[in-house]
Amino acid sequence: MPATDEKRPIILTGDRTTGPLHLGHYVGSLKNRVALQHTHRQFLLLADTQALTDNAHDPEKVRRNVIEVALDYLAVGIDPGLSTICVQSGLPALAELSMLYLNFVTVARLERNPTIKDEIQARGFGRDIPAGFLCYPVAQAADITAFKAQVVPVGEDQAPLIEQTNEIVRRINRQIGRGLLPEAQALIPAMGRLPGVDGTAKMSKSQGNAIPLSASSEEIRDAVHRMYTDPHHLRVSDPGSVEGNVVFTYLDAFDEDRATVEDLKSRYRRGGLGDMTVKRRLDEVLQAVLAPIRERRAALSQDPAFVLEILRRGTREARETTQETLDEIRDALGLFALAA
Known part of the structure; x- marks a missing residue:
């Protein structure tokens, strides 16, 4: 890691691995990520574990699209020498942090989160809400704080998730008596969401109104x-x-x-x-x-071994970073630890 990286603000961003990315992703986030990798220490999370919260019936779809989303990142200009691309399921510290943080938030608070309420309604869950989906804000808080991210690019509708992350951060910091974890700033793009080609909804793969980045x-x-x-x-x-x-x-x-x-x-x-x-x-x-x-x-799709090596290298680096944060939090909370 270049020494200058230590002085750069840390930014965490990423995508659920449910399908290849499209023009909405490009204008809403990918163009910004290409620029931000030159000014920030940027981690890009391939969120396959989070994708399972409403795709557990089709894990093969989630697995397959890890590579598809990685190809999109590289194709638009994400440089693995400047940005760390990592796979969420390869970072065990995130799961343990999620379990810890669940003790610092109530079910009522999760259900009041505007983003979660809107998504539950859009998916028609009613009361049959997958627990992993309801607890997504906690898992996202684990993602953000594990990297000690100071900046998180999100759409305006996702801003309540960042506020909930910061609520958890404040509770953890109060519990341990010091500011171990930084609060995150939501970076909202000026363009906002790109509508679908039908003009009736946001651009979405599931709505069939998207133009993929790989479109002929x-x-x-x-x-x-x-x-x-x-x-x-x-x-x-x-x-x-x-x-x-x-x-x-x-x-x-x-x-x-x-x-x-x-x-x-x-x-x-x-x-x-x-x-x-x-x-x-x-x-x-x-x-x-x-x-x-x-x-x-x-061209990149013709060399899958090259893409996999980028993911392995990035995930190894991210695993060290996130485990270090977990160890700090465990020690600060006074949790019991056995010597290795």
Whole structure:
């Protein structure tokens, strides 16, 4: 580890390994991670254990997608020499920290967490909530504090999870009488969530409205063609609405030629600009963004041993870091320990 890493703020981020990543992940987090790896000591967690909280019926899906998500990381520009990519299930200290932290939070507090409440409703669990899912905020607190992360990039809807982590941190620090664990700051991206191509929900693999980072040129073109625009813009001559128009939302996110985008918006609003003209512009932009990512990903997929070695090396480093934190917390709490 370079000596300068010790002086950099620690950042923890990652993804559930339930499927390859898509454009929503790219604009919401991956681009930021590529930049942050130069200014922070960055750990990226492949959250396979957390993925099991609502995918325990299909562990093969979770296992398979560890490699798929790792390929996406490397393809977008995550440098394993600058960022530590690790597998959650290979870090036993996280499980023990989760068990410890469960003693510092109540079931009522978990059920009041807005993020968990929304996710329970979205999944239709009712009262049949998997215990692992309900306790996810505690497991996330274990992840964050095990690395002593000071910064955690999350979407705005995930901010309550960071607050719950900090509640646990404060309780632990009060219990031991000193500030062993730092509180984490939520880093919320300016762009926010990217809508799905249908305009009715966030981009999601399960909703079938996502554009994966590995999408072919034909898949990109088809997705753009299906994109939701303004349902009242029936003729080219009709004035159209830019607000809520998914095509313009994507242009704002990906088109770096701001002057051209603003000109398209102006022409669309006053009438005289057809949807297909705007969609052709977006198709060109997305093709340029995704082609190099797709090519790097295809090349990396031909050498799975190389990818696995990156994961083994990163997980070994993360295991040392997280075990050290666990040992500090156990000692500070005065837990019984046997000599090795």
